[in-house]
Structure formats: C-alpha cells, structure tokens
Amino acid sequence: MKNLVFKSEEHVVNISFLGKTSELSALIPNNKKYCVVLDKKISNFHKSFVDELQSRNFSIFTIDSPEKQKNINTCLDVINFMQKDGFNRNDAVIGIGGGAVTDLAGFIASSYMRGITYIQIPTSLLAQVDASVGGKTGVNHGNIKNFIGSFYNPSEILICTEFLNSLNEQEFLNGFSEVLKHGLITSQTTLSKIKSLAHKILDRDTDVLLELIEESIDIKSQIVKEDFREKGKRKFLNFGHTFAHGIESVNHDVPILHGHAVLIGMLMALDYSKELGFLGDDSYRNAKESIGEFDYDFTDIELNAEEIFEAMKSDKKNTKAINLILLKEIGQPFVFEETSNSNLKDFITKFINDFKK
Ligand SMILES: NC(=O)c1ccc[n+]([C@@H]2O[C@H](COP(=O)([O-])OP(=O)(O)OC[C@H]3O[C@@H](n4cnc5c(N)ncnc54)[C@H](O)[C@@H]3O)[C@@H](O)[C@H]2O)c1
Numbered sequence: 428m429k430n431l432v433f434k435s436e437e438h439v440v441n442i443s444f445l446g447k448t449s450e451l452s453a454l455i456p457n458n459k460k461y462c463v464v465l466d467k468k469i470s471n472f473h474k475s476f477v478d479e480l481q482s483r484n485f486s487i488f489t490i491d492s493p494e495k496q497k498n499i500n501t502c503l504d505v506i507n508f509m510q511k512d513g514f515n516r517n518d519a520v521i522g523i524g525g526g527a528v529t530d531l532a533g534f535i536a537s538s539y540m541r542g543i544t545y546i547q548i549p550t551s552l553l554a555q556v557d558a559s560v561g562g563k564t565g566v567n568h569g570n571i572k573n574f575i576g577s578f579y580n581p582s583e584i585l586i587c588t589e590f591l592n593s594l595n596e597q598e599f600l601n602g603f604s605e606v607l608k609h610g611l612i613t614s615q616t617t618l619s620k621i622k623s624l625a626h627k628i629l630d631r632d633t634d635v636l637l638e639l640i641e642e643s644i645d646i647k648s649q650i651v652k653e654d655f656r657e658k659g660k661r662k663f664l665n666f667g668h669t670f671a672h673g674i675e676s677v678n679h680d681v682p683i684l685h686g687h688a689v690l691i692g693m694l695m696a697l698d699y700s701k702e703l704g705f706l707g708d709d710s711y712r713n714a715k716e717s718i719g720e721f722d723y724d725f726t727d728i729e730l731n732a733e734e735i736f737e738a739m740k741s742d743k744k745n746t747k748a749i750n751l752i753l754l755k756e757i758g759q760p761f762v763f764e765e766t767s768n769s770n771l772k773d774f775i776t777k778f779i780n781d782f783k784k
Pocket of ligand 1 (some may be wrong): 466467469470472493494497511524526527528530550551552553554557558559560561562563572573590591592593594595598601729
C-alpha cells in the first residue's frame with residue numbers, strides 16, 4: 428500500500444486596522460473583479476463607503492436579513508448572480524457585514540469554482556474580534572446553525588472601527604463579551620487594561636478600540652494557529668460557551684444576543700471555578716469587577732436551571748461527562764470533565780436563584 432501525503436502551504440492572512448471607512452477602498456487592489464456580499468445596514472448607515480464601492484463598479488449582492496438569509500439558498504442565489512456576471516477563478520468575493528454575512532460570503536468564496544480569493548470586512552464588533560479569525564465559514568441548515576461549512580481563510584481582513592459607531596450599546600456589548608473572554612483565558616494584564624479603559628471603550632474611542640481589537644485578534648489567531656482543527660487548545664475559546672449554549676436553547680423561541688448568553692456563561696464558569704477550589708478569591712474578584720464595568724441588559728433572557736442543565740446534557744459534545752472550560756487562574760484555562768450531574772445541577776440552580784439581571 429502506498430500513502431500519498433499532500434502538505435498544504437501555510438496560508439497568509441493580512442490584517443489591516445483602520446479608523447475611517449474612507450481609507451478602506453484604497454486597500455482593495457484594482458487587479459480583480461469583485462462580488463460584494465453586503466449587509467444592508469451598512470448601505471443605510473455608511474452610505475459614502477458603499478457609494479465608493481459602487482463607483483468602482485463592483486457587483487453588489489445585498490443581504491437584508493443576515494441570520495435568516497445565512498442559508499444554502501442564498502449561497503445559490505449569489506453563485507447564480509456571479510456566474511451570470513462572468514466571475515471566474517481569478518476574481519474575488521468581499522464579505523461586508525456582521526458575522527452572519529462574513530460566514531456566508533466566506534463559504535461562497537470557498538466553493539465558487541473550488542475556491543476564489545476572499546476579502547473580509549467585518550462590521551460588527553463580534554465579527555471583528557471573533558468571526559473574522561479562524562477560517563470557519565458556513566451557513567445554517569434545517570434549524571442547525573453552521574451545519575454546512577468549510578475551513579477557508581480570507582486573504583485580507585480589513586478592520587475599521589468607524590463601522591462600530593452605528594451599533595447600539597447592547598449590540599456593541601454583544602461583541603465585547605469575546606474581548607472579555609480573550610482577556611480571561613489569556614492574561615491578567617489584558618483584563619486589567621480593559622477595566623481601566625472601560626469608559627473610553629464605552630465611548631468608542633478609536634485608538635483604544637483599535638488597540639483592544641488588535642490584541643483580541645492576536646490572542647485568537649495565536650490559539651487557532653496552534654490548533655486549527657480544534658483538537659486541543661482551541662477548545663479554550665469555548666470558555667463560558669457550554670453554559671451559554673444551554674441558555675440559548677432555553678431562549679430558542681425568542682433568540683437572544685449570543686454575547687449576552689456567553690457573558691452569563693462566563694460568570695457561571697468563574698463561579699464554578701471558585702466553588703470547586705480552582706480559582707482564588709483575588710482573581711475571582713478581579714474578573715468580576717472587570718466584567719461589572721459593562722452594563723449588559725439581561726432582562727429579556729429567560730433562565731431556567733432545569734432546562735439549561737438538560738440542554739447542556741443533550742449537547743452532542745457531552746457524551747459521557749459534561750465538558751466545561753474552567754479557570755485555575757486568570758489566563759490559565761483547562762478542560763474540566765464534570766461527571767456528577769447532581770453537583771452541576773445544584774450549582775446552576777443556586778447561580779440562577781442568586782443572579783441579578
Ligand atoms: N466564523 C466564526 O468563527 C464565527 C464566530 C462567531 C460567530 N459567528 C457567526 O457570526 C454570526 C453572529 O455575528 P453578529 O453578531 O455580527 O451577527 P449578525 O451578522 O447577524 O449582525 C447582527 C446585527 O448587526 C447588524 N450590523 C452589522 N454591522 C453593523 C454595523 N456596523 N452597524 C449597525 N448594524 C450592524 C446586522 O445587520 C445584524 O442586524 C452568527 O451567524 C455566528 O454563527 C461565526
């Protein structure tokens with residue numbers, strides 16, 4: 428028997444950080460034909476930027492309802508649009524929008540003629556600090572999120588903080604959970620910085636945001652680089668997420684902001700880390716104080732301990748034990764396999780009884 432081994436080259440992704448949308452167009456070279464998959468809200472809120480793309484004769488496919496249209500039918504619509512317009516393998520797709528649009532556009536780029544150049548311009552904070560990095564693309568299918576997808580990296584990521592000015596406070600905080608998470612799983616220094624800069628962050632100070640977004644992307648890309656296919660370290664990025672998925676399933680009928688569920692999930696993970704004796708009092712207090720600087724609105728989130736626990740148990744990844752990412756220290760995450768259903772259930776019940784929305 429003979430084994431064939433194909434070693435793929437490392438893919439280089441260039442990331443640019445900008446404060447003004449007027450600086451973006453100059454970073455898109457003139458040597459290709461572009462199909463822009465565009466979030467409609469960007470046309471509404473950032474008209475001069477979209478006018479600039481139109482003036483360069485880019486073909487634009489507008490997405491009105493991103494998460495609803497993140498499906499295979501929209502992919503086929505865009506692919507038909509590109510095929511009719513004569514796009515070939517030397518051309519490119521640009522995804523401009525929140526994570527739903529950039530995931531969709533990335534998947535189209537990965538499958539059109541077996542993969543063409545993809546440029547990503549994420550416009551929500553969540554898309555900038557989380558969805559932009561790691562090469563996951565995809566669409567929802569049959570009520571299951573991201574069921575169809577691929578790993579495909581963009582060649583360029585253009586991050587511009589001016590887009591963030593049109594997010595309302597809760598949409599902004601939705602993405603900020605991931606910045607907090609990156610701090611909690613990597614270093615006390617990052618977390619302290621976030622705490623001391625909280626006012627400037629909430630005022631959307633360009634320089635502060637650029638610094639924090641860049642740091643957050645560095646943290647995620649370093650982890651992803653070491654574990655692209657999520658066999659080890661990348662699991663730490665799920666800090667707070669096992670609890671959050673439970674919360675999201677309970678709120679399935681009236682979907683809530685993912686980042687808000689993650690924030691509650693991280694508070695639960697911090698409490699559980701402390702309760703089990705892994706996380707010391709000072710670190711616990713520091714983490715809670717840093718998070719407390721940000722005014723998350725949880726009023727619409729339903730929290731039912733029994734249902735959250737059942738949803739966590741039925742998660743496909745939790746076969747024998749429930750896997751939780753906990754902290755030994757700020758910046759020291761580890762996988763904890765909880766085999767005692769009753770301990771976990773009691774903890775969730777107590778947490779929710781004490782939780783102040
Ligand atoms: N690929 C990954 O690794 C990854 C990681 C996390 C999340 N995701 C995906 O990302 C999506 C969530 O991302 P999201 O929170 O950006 O959601 P989203 O794309 O649905 O955007 C949220 C809302 O913000 C609007 N919006 C986007 N940019 C805006 C701006 N600058 N100003 C005003 N409104 C704006 C959108 O139109 C939408 O109404 C989910 O589909 C999720 O599966 C992917």
